[in-house]
Amino acid sequence: MREKTKILMATAVWGDWYINAYLAVNLPSLIAPGNLPELTRGCDLTYRLYTRRSDVSRLMSSPVMQAISRMMPVEVEILSEEKLAHPIAAHQWAWEQAMAAAKDSGRFILFMPPDVAWANGSFAHVADLLAEGKKAIFMTYLRVVSETFVPAFQDRSEGAQGAITMTGTDMVALSLRHMHPLMAAYCHDSLYFPSHAEMILWPVRSEGLLVRVLAREMFLYDPGHIGLTPQLLMDGDCGPREVAFIDDSDKLFAVSLAPLGKDISWHMEYRKATPLTLARWWLVYDSPSNDFVAGTHIRWHTGKPTAKLWRRQERRSDHLIRDAIAAREGVRIWRELNAMECHMAASILALATGMGLLAKAISNPSPATIFVPSDNALRQLSEETINNLAEPQNVRHLITFLRHHVAFETNAGASLYDRLRLENPASLALKTAAGYPLTIERSEKRLTVNGLEILEPERRVGRYMVYKINDVLAPNLAVVA
């Protein structure tokens, strides 16, 4: 018999607003029959509560907390008044404590926000994913106006013993009627797009929302197996067999409660969700898991989806995500080119990225080896040649020029020096994205590419290895006019 997955579930909650939301909405939705009762069937859960001393009595005496206590052990950790003077730091501290405790005891960690309502069946699906061997699960929330959603949610209560039971489709329909204006700002064509660009929405007329997420913390994961970036995102790559992003409201749906006006400062200025705007935000919240997260089509629907309508929005969303990924990688490499003092190459890349041409040049930014002409090399070309590359009638030449300097290959993660040294071949054969062959050879202490000297050791930039060379690799540049 498979050993049950051990999970430490943790919540940090204090203060009237949050405790009201927790006791009136969060816990009642969690004790719906398809939620925690299903999860505890397949998993060993322990619940740890971080709270203020004066809130303990109210929390532990509530009937719904007593129902939880019958399902699993509940531990209480008191947060000092000193810690609570800085709420964000207090949350961070609680989260770190819980994560460390889970890691030390070989358990998964699930950080349960107190201001979230769950559709029935959500945690049954989580249990299924864990039974499949997933080590990390992602999900995201729709935000609703707490003042109006909570009474409406409580009115729809169908469950016994304080449980609030609602299907995913019903909860999507209800939550759209109480949708927080911040969600409307996240629509792909919004002109008040939020500065915190974590998601983009495509409404599917009368049926629901298609959601794409750019970056997300893991909702539940094994901290003994997976590390975190400084922004608390997944660090490192996990294969699709170990990671899941729950992508359908029939499987899991949850809403986050927020008062009207919360985070409104995010969307008070003119801003569009352009690839470059998204790219810049994305580099701040960088994680190897981001492309996996962004590749997920999340469907929140009020009934049976009309396949054609949803596919159309998914294709549209794919275009923006593809362009945003290209812009992100363009900005990433641009920064490195400037650090390498390849300023002219950097400006060519800036132009291609700023004009949205990079997605055409590099359609799938997988690991690659990049050769960058030095400023001296580019100065050998006439100023007219360089400037002509930056004219719209020569866009194909610009794209080809870029492609001539990139070689996609799965083992681009290892440096050319190491590969030649360890494998000891006479040379390495690569092919550029333009289909042009490259030969890497070693001569004493130098490396050459097609006879051109590689000037410096490699620089690792994200998934790329970047090398500075003393010429250009574009064979037909002279014809650009």
Add this chain to the structure above:
Amino acid sequence: MNAAFTALRQVAISQFLTDRFLGNFGWSREEYHGFDQLGPRLEPESVSGCLTDLVNRVPEDSPVGASIGSSLQMDQFIKTGRLEIDLVAPINGKSVFGNRTYFLSGLSAMERKIPQVAINCLSSLIADNPLCGSAYLLLGQIYYRQGLGKLALSNMNFAFLHPGDFWLDAGRSALDPVDIGEYKGYEVVFYKSEFHAVPKAGEFFFRSVDGHNALYHNCVASRLRRTLLQMLPKRLVSVLRQIIHSTPLRLVILRPVSLSGFLHGKDLMTVITAIEQNQADTRMNPKPVP
């Protein structure tokens, strides 16, 4: 007053976003209940009226008035795609509505395919806020579409170098020349509502001192300077430059000069045409070799 305006504006923006979503989703306003707790005084029509009343009570040319005015202009632009003001002549540091309005004016002109007006507005914005990456980005896009490759390259690079947006306050003097880019051997700058082109021959150059950008002339005879640059190793040249810049020698060798003696014009195309004419004249009538 500002706080009241901001609070009302937040409600107005929330209502606008929600109405737009409902329209796209195919639902009527009656189907939505997220605003049910707002009282009747915060119905959209009432909010709009309150905002107008508030604006009318504030002098337009006061700092609060300018801030309120530019916010309303932006909201109007977002709702209707139009700006209700005339595009003011760009004047360094003296705009009534501020950087935001210049940006939106530039954007509006771009969308209406009036690139020269867009260039003027965006250049004015950059003159006031040289860290405005969004303005450089739009300029780069305009120059690219106009086939001005060199200017497109330099502006796109600035856009990436200064990703901050137009609401940042650069704190830099608005009376300095602002670099627009290079064109055919000339450095093009924007200064006091005009574009100027200075030859990049080496004896004239822009230098930033104490946060101020200014044009300087190297008074060493050009022939002597060219000879020294050819003969001396690059490192020695670099050391000599440092010595000159950091000692009283700079007062003798480097003199600030006015831009008035150089090619200039109210719009960029005039200056570019002048540069090209200059180059054509030089090719036809080359200077005799001494």
